[in-house]
Amino acid sequence: MNKYRIPENLAISDSGFLFLASTGETFSVNEIGKEILKGIQLHKTDEEIINDLLNDYDIDKQSLQKDFDDFILQLQKNNLALL
Amino acid sequence: MNTKNKYERPVINKFYSGMMNKFGSQTIASPLKEIEGKRLNDLTDKFGSPLFVLSEKKIRQNQKSAIRIFKTRYPKVQFAWSYKTNYLNAVCKIFHQEGSWAEVVSEFEYEKAKLLGVRGENIIYNGPEKSRESLITAIKDRAKIHIDHFDELYDLIELTDELKLKARVAIRVNMDVGIFPKWDRFGFNFENGEAHQAIRRITAQKNLELIGLHTHIGTYITYAESYKVAASKLMNLANWIYDEYKITIDYIDMGGGFASLNTLKGQYLPAEQTVPSLDQYADAIANGLLEVRYKGEELPTLYLETGRALIDDAAYLISTVIANKRLSDGTRALIIDAGINFLFTSFWYKHKISQATEADAHTENTAIYGPLCMNIDCINEGMNFPAMKKGEKIVMEYVGAYNMTQWLQFIKMRPNIIMIMNDGSIELVRKAETLNYLLEQELLPLKLT
Numbered sequence: 001m002n003k004y005r006i007p008e009n010l011a012i013s014d015s016g017f018l019f020l021a022s023t024g025e026t027f028s029v030n031e032i033g034k035e036i037l038k039g040i041q042l043h044k045t046d047e048e049i050i051n052d053l054l055n056d057y058d059i060d061k062q063s064l065q066k067d068f069d070d071f072i073l074q075l076q077k078n079n080l081a082l083l
Numbered sequence: 084m085n086t087k088n089k090y091e092r093p094v095i096n097k098f099y100s101g102m103m104n105k106f107g108s109q110t111i112a113s114p115l116k117e118i119e120g121k122r123l124n125d126l127t128d129k130f131g132s133p134l135f136v137l138s139e140k141k142i143r144q145n146q147k148s149a150i151r152i153f154k155t156r157y158p159k160v161q162f163a164w165s166y167k168t169n170y171l172n173a174v175c176k177i178f179h180q181e182g183s184w185a186e187v188v189s190e191f192e193y194e195k196a197k198l199l200g201v202r203g204e205n206i207i208y209n210g211p212e213k214s215r216e217s218l219i220t221a222i223k224d225r226a227k228i229h230i231d232h233f234d235e236l237y238d239l240i241e242l243t244d245e246l247k248l249k250a251r252v253a254i255r256v257n258m259d260v261g262i263f264p265k266w267d268r269f270g271f272n273f274e275n276g277e278a279h280q281a282i283r284r285i286t287a288q289k290n291l292e293l294i295g296l297h298t299h300i301g302t303y304i305t306y307a308e309s310y311k312v313a314a315s316k317l318m319n320l321a322n323w324i325y326d327e328y329k330i331t332i333d334y335i336d337m338g339g340g341f342a343s344l345n346t347l348k349g350q351y352l353p354a355e356q357t358v359p360s361l362d363q364y365a366d367a368i369a370n371g372l373l374e375v376r377y378k379g380e381e382l383p384t385l386y387l388e389t390g391r392a393l394i395d396d397a398a399y400l401i402s403t404v405i406a407n408k409r410l411s412d413g414t415r416a417l418i419i420d421a422g423i424n425f426l427f428t429s430f431w432y433k434h435k436i437s438q439a440t441e442a443d444a445h446t447e448n449t450a451i452y453g454p455l456c457m458n459i460d461c462i463n464e465g466m467n468f469p470a471m472k473k474g475e476k477i478v479m480e481y482v483g484a485y486n487m488t489q490w491l492q493f494i495k496m497r498p499n500i501i502m503i504m505n506d507g508s509i510e511l512v513r514k515a516e517t518l519n520y521l522l523e524q525e526l527l528p529l530k531l532t
Contacts, residue, residue: 018095025097025098026097026098027095027096027097027098028095028096028098029093029094029095029096030091030093030094030445031091032090032091032092032093033093033094033095036093055087056087056088057087057088057089057090058087058088058089058090059090063472064090066407067092067093067470068093070092070407070409070415071092071093071094071095073409073413074095074413075095077412077413078095078097080095
């Protein structure tokens with residue numbers, strides 16, 4: 001069970017636009033990407049986030065787990081998720 | 084009833100300032116689910132993956148269209164199918180049925196053409212290596228022997244004297260047509276007089292009949308005007324032959340080298356925007372030949388050995404995703420079950436690659452690797468591609484030229500090749516190799532058993 005955190009100066013808009021004020025970098029995420037980030041922002045664990053998504057979306061756990069891990073790697077690469 | 088929302092994998096894209104160009108970049112990928120009405124998954128379920136798929140209809144269309152394009156610009160045209168480009172029997176047979184002769188560059192290709200029913204006189208025998216045995220056969224068959232170098236010329240002089248038979252010959256001529264690289268390793272040079280010297284030698288022999296001139300200026304030539312230069316130089320040489328010896332040659336063979344719609348690696352614009360159309364090549368060649376007025380008794384026939392441009396878009400390679408990976412720099416990577424061993428042309432082409440199923444609308448820069456345990460096994464270093472799941476299919480287009488001849492049996496056995504026929508049926512035209520196929524050629528010394 002992991003709990004990630006996002007940089008304090010990361011702004012997330014409702015449309016999925018991200019602005020990292022410390023570097024000026026901008027990103028876009030899709031709906032599910034945004035929900036993951038919101039989950040992290042609410043200090044949820046990875047399991048809690050995955051279970052929330054499983055309740056809401058038509059996807060099996062294994063596929064979601066894979067996509068989640070891959071997304072976290074992308075966030076970490078861009079310094080948007082810290083353990 | 085399922086009331087859950089439709090799932091889409093989570094995606095993040097970083098915005099870069101100053102990275103756009105006026106053409107933009109494609110972010111939505113469209114799948115290729117069917118080939119001529121056949122679902123790709125159905126094809127691989129039956130014939131396995133990877134799988135080469137050929138289209139009879141497309142091959143015939145390409146050949147018919149090429150004949151029409153050239154015949155509307157030059158009165159006498161004859162195509163000869165370039166065996167080395169794809170020498171599958173099924174492919175060669177279709178070209179022969181469409182009126183194409185055979186252009187071969189090796190002894191086994193020569194024999195293959197004969198087995199397919201091509202008459203010797205309709206075989207053009209090219210290439211730098213022709214064994215004495217094969218030359219004897221070609222002389223007896225009255226094939227058109229295109230001499231590549233002086234040693235071959237001396238062999239022919241000797242053989243025709245021994246056999247007391249006449250050989251029907253042409254010379255391959257290399258020349259400067261303003262392109263790089265200059266292909267001067269084949270044939271006799273035009274500018275330095277070597278070609279003229281070869282012709283002097285041939286015309287002095289009672290058993291050598293000079294019937295044509297041949298050139299092949301290069302491969303994937305994207306500057307059509309080079310063919311005009313080549314055609315006019317050969318026509319000038321034909322006029323010199325007529326002036327000197329009063330010999331009217333039967334034909335001028337312009338070889339091949341027309342580009343297909345594959346984009347070269349390192350090429351900025353896609354091939355659709357850079358490759359000349361067949362009409363442009365035909366214009367250049369016909370103008371080059373006709374602008375130099377031929378002095379002989381009858382206009383020579385134009386021979387063409389077009390390969391790539393007639394077959395590349397008639398074949399597909401279907402492959403299956405084995406795994407997804409992230410490289411150390413975060414780049415996404417796909418591993419598929421077809422590598423460079425089956426897709427040799429991926430060394431120089433950025434092949435058009437599509438997913439076979441509906442996928443995410445979002446694409447990501449993705450490197451595509453083959454299954455070989457070799458670092459060089461990279462099909463594409465990076466292209467926008469949607470996320471794929473293990474087991475899903477992707478398809479590579481424009482793979483008909485050279486892949487089914489230059490492919491390697493390396494680490495994996497070569498796969499099935501099927502052809503979708505004009506009537507919609509599917510025929511297996513080359514069986515996948517097996518371990519027995521491999522072992523058939525091996526001998527284990529008794530001492531080692």
